[in-house]
Amino acid sequence: MPTFVYMTRCDGCGHCVDICPSDIMHIDTTYRRALNIEPNMCWECYSCVKACPQHAIDCRGYADFAPLGHSVRALREEAKGTISWRIRFRDGREKNFVSPIRTTPWGSIPGPAEYPAPRPEDYARPELAHEPEALKIEGGLPRLRPEQFRKGVV
Amino acid sequence: MFSSNPFATVAAALPPAALQAYVILMFVLVVAGTLYDVWHKGSARYFFENWRRSRERAARALGGGELFSIALQTLLVDVLASGEFCNTRRRIAHLLTMYGFVIYVVSTAVLIFGYPTAQTPAPAALVQLWWLGALMVLAGGLWFWLFIRVDVLAEGHPRFRIVQADLFILSLLASVVLAVLWAAAGGGAGVLFSLYLLATAVLFGSVPWSKFAHMFFKPAAAFEKRVSQANGTRANLPAPADRPETFGSARELPNHY
Numbered sequence: 001m002p003t004f005v006y007m008t009r010c011d012g013c014g015h016c017v018d019i020c021p022s023d024i025m026h027i028d029t030t031y032r033r034a035l036n037i038e039p040n041m042c043w044e045c046y047s048c049v050k051a052c053p054q055h056a057i058d059c060r061g062y063a064d065f066a067p068l069g070h071s072v073r074a075l076r077e078e079a080k081g082t083i084s085w086r087i088r089f090r091d092g093r094e095k096n097f098v099s100p101i102r103t104t105p106w107g108s109i110p111g112p113a114e115y116p117a118p119r120p121e122d123y124a125r126p127e128l129a130h131e132p133e134a135l136k137i138e139g140g141l142p143r144l145r146p147e148q149f150r151k152g153v154v
Numbered sequence: 155m156f157s158s159n160p161f162a163t164v165a166a167a168l169p170p171a172a173l174q175a176y177v178i179l180m181f182v183l184v185v186a187g188t189l190y191d192v193w194h195k196g197s198a199r200y201f202f203e204n205w206r207r208s209r210e211r212a213a214r215a216l217g218g219g220e221l222f223s224i225a226l227q228t229l230l231v232d233v234l235a236s237g238e239f240c241n242t243r244r245r246i247a248h249l250l251t252m253y254g255f256v257i258y259v260v261s262t263a264v265l266i267f268g269y270p271t272a273q274t275p276a277p278a279a280l281v282q283l284w285w286l287g288a289l290m291v292l293a294g295g296l297w298f299w300l301f302i303r304v305d306v307l308a309e310g311h312p313r314f315r316i317v318q319a320d321l322f323i324l325s326l327l328a329s330v331v332l333a334v335l336w337a338a339a340g341g342g343a344g345v346l347f348s349l350y351l352l353a354t355a356v357l358f359g360s361v362p363w364s365k366f367a368h369m370f371f372k373p374a375a376a377f378e379k380r381v382s383q384a385n386g387t388r389a390n391l392p393a394p395a396d397r398p399e400t401f402g403s404a405r406e407l408p409n410h411y
Contacts, residue, residue, distance in 0.1 A: 008197070008375035013241050014308025027304050029317035031365055053240035055391055071390040081402035086392035096392055098401040 001060035002042035003049060005034045009056030016048035016057060050076040050083060061087065076101065155338060156285055157278035161265045163341030170270030176351065177266055180358040187361025188370060194362065197371045204378055213386025224380045232376035247298040251326075254290025257283055258330065285337075291330045299323050322364035328353040 003025070005016075010033040016025040017034065024038040025048050034057070036042060049057045061072035069090030076083050078101070085097040115130055122129075132141050164173055192198045209215075216224075231237035236252065239245035261284040269276035299320070305311045316324065332350040339346060361367060382389045395401055 008200070008371055009379070011238055011240065011244075012304050013239075013244070014304040015240075017304070017308040027309055027319075029319055032304065032319035054238070055389065073390045073392065075392045075394065077395055077398075080395050080398035082395035082398050084392035084395050086390060088390055098392075098395045098397075100402055 001062075002039035002044065003036050003057050003059045004039075005036065006056045006058065007031065007033050009054045010034050010052075011054055011056075013053065015051045015053065019047045019051045021045060021047060046074060050074050081106070156282050158341075159265050159269050159276035159281055160337035160341035161262070162269060162272045162274070162276070164343050164347065165271040167343035170266075173266050173270070177263055180354065183355075183358045184361055184366070187359070188367050190362045191367040192370070195367075197367075197374075201371070201374050201378065205381075208378065208382050208385060208387050208389075211387045216381065216385050220384060221381070224384060225377060228373060228377040228380055232380075233373050238372070238376055241302070243302050244298070247294045247302060250290050250294025251298065252294075254287045254292075254294060255326070256287070258287030258291055261287055285334075288330050288334050291326065292334070295323055295327045295330070299327065318363065319365065321360055322357070322366055325353060325357040325360060325364070329357050 012027060012032045012034065014027065014034075017027060019025075022038075022041050022043065022045075024036055024041050025034055026037045027033070028035045034048075044059055044062070046059060049059050055073070055075070059072065060068075061070060066072060066087055066089060071086075071088045073086050074083055075086075081101050082098050083101055085095075085099075087095045087097075089095075118129060127141060132138075135141075161173065236245050236248045239248060261280060264280060265276055265284060268274070269280075300313065305315065305317070305319075306313050329350065332346060332353050336342075336346040336350050341347075357366075379389070
């Protein structure tokens with residue numbers, strides 16, 4: 001079920017607009033508050049739910065783990081490096097979870113500019129930028145040998 | 155210019171009662187527009203429904219003293235200091251505009267009702283307060299509309315694209331810009347004054363269609379948010395993580411394969 005915005009909580013900061021991977025969180029032209037302009041295209045990634053500093057965005061969880069009438073809410077605490085989840089079922093039961101925001105230390109991922117620029121011959125290689133080093137695979141990506149191919153298949 | 159009451163210059167062309175009646179009409183428009191807005195959007199009904207749900211699910215009941223303390227915090231932090239804003243620049247712009255608007259409106263009313271003619275000269279400090287309020291509105295409003303509006307920063311829309319959400323800020327800016335130009339030109343009841351009255355009528359008459367009423371429902375929402383934190387419902391949000399060293403990103407170095 002797609003995201004929706006509590007208009008009284010939203011302060012129109014635009015964080016959700018910036019982060020939405022589907023580009024469907026936008027600013028309403030009447031009240032300058034956020035809204036989901038295309039609920040059909042929302043894949044419930046919860047990016048906007050976690051990013052909203054006002055906790056003004058809500059999202060109904062999937063019916064396979066929480067039947068209708070439930071509430072799933074997330075609290076992102078950047079300073080602690082945690083995301084907490086609270087699922088309240090319609091019969092009143094609650095489940096609470098805490099998980100890390102990321103599995104690598106803060107600041108440990110180099111930015112694109114910190115890597116060396118690609119050489120001309122790199123553009124002809126099948127690997128993506130900084131592969132295989134970035135994947136931590138020594139000796140290059142595993143490849144199929146020609147004798148492994150079957151005639152008529154490839 | 156900064157010490158003479160510009161509204162007293164209108165008395166030569168218009169009786170003071172006309173300008174006073176105009177101010178009363180604007181006040182009535184704001185009250186009626188806000189009541190219509192509350193009824194039309196159902197914001198009061200939404201607030202009381204949320205309040206009832208929050209009380210039903212409360213982990214603990216709040217006493218009168220606690221509610222008073224929360225109301226005081228809401229007033230001091232959320233209303234008077236615009237504490238809900240997560241963006242510092244928007245918060246400063248909002249504070250400038252809000253306090254400028256209050257100073258500007260109150261000093262305008264005092265000047266019109268208390269010192270309506272040249273025979274009742276206004277204190278220079280009061281006129282300077284009017285100027286200060288107007289300039290604060292201009293500083294905060296223009297900063298917001300030209301530079302930190304979310305339509306431009308997050309949406310990437312052109313700077314001068316105008317939508318209905320701009321009705322409040324643009325009519326406010328138009329009213330104050332025309333007031334400042336009119337006062338700087340020496341006052342009187344000419345074209346600038348007519349345009350000033352028109353822009354002000356749009357500002358106060360468009361309450362049901364603009365975001366003017368946010369000054370009433372935003373404090374109510376901030377109060378409700380603080381109450382939900384205090385009574386344990388937290389609008390269904392989870393409690394803050396209590397053991398970040400165990401569950402947070404800093405718990406251990408991950409082992410990537």
